[in-house]
Amino acid sequence: MDLENKRFSGKNRSADFIVKLESVEHATFQGYIENIQSGQVQYFRSFMEMTLLIQQKLDEKNFPQNTSVTRSWKTD
DSSP states (O other), X not given: OOXXXXXXXXXXGGGOEEEEEEEEETTEEEEEEEETTTOOEEEESSXXXXXXXXXXXXXXXXXXXXXXXXXXXXXX
């Protein structure tokens, strides 16, 4: 299965977003993000807020699965 077919197979559909950047002020983005599956739209005022909104939705959908490896800060 190629990457394009795998992306739209429905399995990972909850991880699809549309991001609309409406402006750039104070050296960061403003706009909105839409979750394709639920149709929910949320406005954001900074890049950090956008990434936190995406992470919140992914956590809500239990995505990525526990087999995925993500980077994190090392703790001593």
